Amino acid sequence: MARVHNFSAGPAAMPLAVLEKARAEMLDLADSGMSVMELSHRSREFQAIIDGAESGIRRLLGVSDNYAVLFLQGGASLQFAMIPMNLRRPGKSADYVDTGSWASKAIKEAKLTGAAKVLWSGKGDNYTKIPKAEELKISPDAEYLHICSNETIGGIRWMQFPETKVPLIADMSSEIFSRPVDVNKFGLIYAGAQKNLGPSGLAVVIIRKDLVERTAGSVPVFMRYSTHVNSGSLYNTPNTWAVYMVKLVCEWVESNGGVAAFEKKSGEKAALLYDLIDGSEFWRSPVEKESRSVMNVVWRLSKEELEEEFVKQAKEAGFIGLKGHRSVGGIRASIYNAVTLESVEALAAFMKDFEQKNG
């Protein structure tokens, strides 16, 4: 068995140690005589798992008791709908920043059920940069400001978060655990798990508790944050397997130095690729330097007709998931926490070799 170098955008590479532990416990979790998938979500054993996942997230991000940590189904996509349904009261509006495909989806859902104002859009520039602070005129009476902190497709991220008086809401799906964050500056943070947290089928939501009170009575029970806060994410059966995997990932992040260590490592991995891209006319970065993501590195070949060949040869050499998103083309390497420095070094070596042969 040869494991590949996995640069997929999500679902994505997972830590080998986590997969090995899940494999070892598959038939018998902690002497229970059951797989974690066979445990009742009301059992003591599963309560310990979900408590462990929650406390791991709280420790790693420094989440205070003013916030609830939820494990919900439906990924970030359901959050696009739940956020305005819960936090934008009838007759009020919310502010959004359109930095790419994911921010756009959130905006689309918000407009379906009420008023949403787009403060800034990068669409005209093909989503290659994040706005400067002075470009955002936040509405003083907005119910919240929504941003996507890292755009997986465009390969851009907010280096600094906007200062707001209204609650700041961030989709951190593709960068959570890649840098320390001052949670207290946010009203709500959410993340689909399938990039830096675990497998797909789960979203982690960190919500300031006072915001839970805003929800109108006409919102379906399942879609109310209060339902899940009041039940400790056990209103209905959660994705128990994914909660277990998130717990294992939290333990792996902690045992490897925590979020600060991964910030450093992410910077090193990203620099390897960006330096290479910037250092030769053979490659080209479409992204504004100050907006570059350290999780999703996107680039082009100057000879764009070679891109297909690059992806093909890379795949044959064991580098998976390098094709850029179908909406933008080009190349993309997603280098989430579980992607090792060795994998990135191997990719860089492959790129140099490809350049030499085709430059």
Added chain:
Amino acid sequence: MARVHNFSAGPAAMPLAVLEKARAEMLDLADSGMSVMELSHRSREFQAIIDGAESGIRRLLGVSDNYAVLFLQGGASLQFAMIPMNLRRPGKSADYVDTGSWASKAIKEAKLTGAAKVLWSGKGDNYTKIPKAEELKISPDAEYLHICSNETIGGIRWMQFPETKVPLIADMSSEIFSRPVDVNKFGLIYAGAQKNLGPSGLAVVIIRKDLVERTAGSVPVFMRYSTHVNSGSLYNTPNTWAVYMVKLVCEWVESNGGVAAFEKKSGEKAALLYDLIDGSEFWRSPVEKESRSVMNVVWRLSKEELEEEFVKQAKEAGFIGLKGHRSVGGIRASIYNAVTLESVEALAAFMKDFEQKNG
């Protein structure tokens, strides 16, 4: 490692062969060099998995091309909300039958967003029976009739399904794959996976394609059936692990004779317990005979004060999940497809022994 006898109501016992296969493929699915959790949901490899899960369900239940088969997140609980949001047009009403805790939850969600008529309720009888055909006066202009075909908590099931002109909708979470069903008699069938299909975090929805057109434009994109029908359940990242497990479970059901074989086996397993309960004054079934579930067998001890001791001693002897739901008390053995005849025989032997010592 000793595997226990798992009688949990869900999440529940899974087939050992399925768990072993998942374990064997954990680090390397089909020579991909990746775990199934690491595969992009847009990859050829994952498309083969979701196609395999869909075709398995189609073969096992005889689902025609008039129906779409969807893999959604949010479990049955999200379906409680999605069904009226999609299939009950503005100003119209839908019919519901209240047979227990799960039917009640569906009714509660339906009433939040529009009109719902409860045709019959078993609440006054503590949910111990299913209505007779002549007790249901279906509204001719109802958008649909909703039933829960097997109530996990009460331990009752619809032996025969009502004949309707309006679309019949059934929550089959706790009995799908336990008996052949004429899908053509239904407008929509749904099931949370965590009982007879796989792990939690997934709902399978089988929907007649013409019904998809009913949805109003104001429904959030993520909550529309059309969104998921038109994208083959890949509008957003599905619960890829659970889809994979459902595929493995389908293969296991097929290789063990299909749904008809499990109907026979379920009848045998249930008869072992019901015969024992009916055969002695020591035990007592609260459920009307014609309404008895073959998936969730509930019973009482005549000396109710012994029930706690029974559950305790059973647990010590390796029988897990026998405590009745906290809302009704008593004893419950969930004997889904993955619970072996040997486990049920062992439970019956334990019960006889307990009776002898305490009778």
